[in-house]
Amino acid sequence: MSSSIIHIAIVEDDNEIRQTLQLIVDGSSGFACKHAFPDAESAITSIPDLPVDVVLMDIDLPGKSGIQATRELRRKCKSVDFIMLTVQSDDDSIFESLCAGASGYLLKDTNPAELLVHIKEVNDGGSPMSSQIARRIINSFRIIDNPLSERETEVLKLLSQGFNYKDVAEEVFLSPHTVKTHIKNIYSKLHVNNRAEAIYKAIKQKLI
Amino acid sequence: MSSSIIHIAIVEDDNEIRQTLQLIVDGSSGFACKHAFPDAESAITSIPDLPVDVVLMDIDLPGKSGIQATRELRRKCKSVDFIMLTVQSDDDSIFESLCAGASGYLLKDTNPAELLVHIKEVNDGGSPMSSQIARRIINSFRIIDNPLSERETEVLKLLSQGFNYKDVAEEVFLSPHTVKTHIKNIYSKLHVNNRAEAIYKAIKQKLI
DNA sequence: GTGACAATAGCTCCTTTGGGGTATTTTTTC
DNA sequence: GAAAAAATACCCCAAAGGAGCTATTGTCAC
Numbered sequence: 001m002s003s004s005i006i007h008i009a010i011v012e013d014d015n016e017i018r019q020t021l022q023l024i025v026d027g028s029s030g031f032a033c034k035h036a037f038p039d040a041e042s043a044i045t046s047i048p049d050l051p052v053d054v055v056l057m058d059i060d061l062p063g064k065s066g067i068q069a070t071r072e073l074r075r076k077c078k079s080v081d082f083i084m085l086t087v088q089s090d091d092d093s094i095f096e097s098l099c100a101g102a103s104g105y106l107l108k109d110t111n112p113a114e115l116l117v118h119i120k121e122v123n124d125g126g127s128p129m130s131s132q133i134a135r136r137i138i139n140s141f142r143i144i145d146n147p148l149s150e151r152e153t154e155v156l157k158l159l160s161q162g163f164n165y166k167d168v169a170e171e172v173f174l175s176p177h178t179v180k181t182h183i184k185n186i187y188s189k190l191h192v193n194n195r196a197e198a199i200y201k202a203i204k205q206k207l208i
Numbered sequence: 209m210s211s212s213i214i215h216i217a218i219v220e221d222d223n224e225i226r227q228t229l230q231l232i233v234d235g236s237s238g239f240a241c242k243h244a245f246p247d248a249e250s251a252i253t254s255i256p257d258l259p260v261d262v263v264l265m266d267i268d269l270p271g272k273s274g275i276q277a278t279r280e281l282r283r284k285c286k287s288v289d290f291i292m293l294t295v296q297s298d299d300d301s302i303f304e305s306l307c308a309g310a311s312g313y314l315l316k317d318t319n320p321a322e323l324l325v326h327i328k329e330v331n332d333g334g335s336p337m338s339s340q341i342a343r344r345i346i347n348s349f350r351i352i353d354n355p356l357s358e359r360e361t362e363v364l365k366l367l368s369q370g371f372n373y374k375d376v377a378e379e380v381f382l383s384p385h386t387v388k389t390h391i392k393n394i395y396s397k398l399h400v401n402n403r404a405e406a407i408y409k410a411i412k413q414k415l416i
Numbered sequence: 417g418t419g420a421c422a423a424t425a426g427c428t429c430c431t432t433t434g435g436g437g438t439a440t441t442t443t444t445t446c
Numbered sequence: 447g448a449a450a451a452a453a454t455a456c457c458c459c460a461a462a463g464g465a466g467c468t469a470t471t472g473t474c475a476c
Contacts, residue, residue: 102346104339121339122339125340126339126340126343127339127345128339129342131312131326131330131332131334131336132333132334135333137345137346138310149453150452161405161408162401162408164402164431164432164433165433175454177454180433180456183434185452193435194370194372195403195433195434197369200369200411203408203411203412359423372461372463382424385425385426386425388425389423390423402432403463
């Protein structure tokens, strides 16, 4: 949809919240909300055929979760944006939602005026979230602590590109023996005993 | 610092912007800004000894970058929050800043009133960012597309834990030959030719 | 019902890897 | 200025890995 009115759909099991939300959104100028669903299943079957720009999705639904619904709907509706609107703010819910394709993540205590602003932001290509939610996401980027030396990190990065001893040695102008020593030290520092696990751990800890 | 006044430091090479920012922040009730630096080096030496709660950091500084300065200062000042305040909004700058330890990422066109709100948010444990910046971060969580079958994914996950052919075979009740075939197919699908690169690519593409 | 893909299993041959050592030099840190 | 950490280099050897093959079975879509 590219008209000036933003078309919203709501998926929320609590009747009162759903109806209140719909009234608020549909009653605001520039917004329309003609469709609201009490469960994931009905939303998944109906939304693909509706002219919807933004879906407000509750996570905790009876039966299929709002996260799963988002995952499935995104496959079919490439141009629809999803805002999770929920009471759950645990890390797992947040990251699963984002991986499922949600564009925004707001808590249910967001006030109506802000909610409308956020819907507009999503429609304009933004990703609104409360700054508390944002902090959790940002923290996931932080490096916990890096036991590797610069040289070791350099070697490990090359290994992750598929280089073998000899290739790495040539790349960094070292003897292959030295490269081997570095790798042994890397394994020892990361408490692993092969390349695969070293790379896995290094990435998970954001060392490379 | 835990007093009711939030103490700010500014690192910004443009004299006019730096002075204007300092005037705005220091002139607002609840905020104090007695320290402003034109480069990374002077900030790095001074800030650890100052009573600072939040640092506004420009990225593009002469000499050492604001990202590097953030990295170094965070090691010394565990309780200080950093907000990147910059014109650069490319993905690399954003992710490097977050990895370096920034808590917020705002563009320089943010208006003064909003800036103060955001400083407050950071100080309260939030992570303010424009919804455009947030979208980029969120997009980094998306799964692009998964060429691997379920079995292959399962095998690759085990490899990433450091399992060898035999271990994997025992774990999933298969012949080691079959495991080897799966691995070869994985390599072929991911266009790699060894374990290290396969795991690297798989993680980067969020396949495992 | 044919073609594509996934899952299974096997073979050979050669290269690479990782574990066990030892040892010197440079750089950093206290 | 001593101690610690990092970077450098080398040895042996058994185990693991990867390339290149073939082949059967089952499932799913068109």
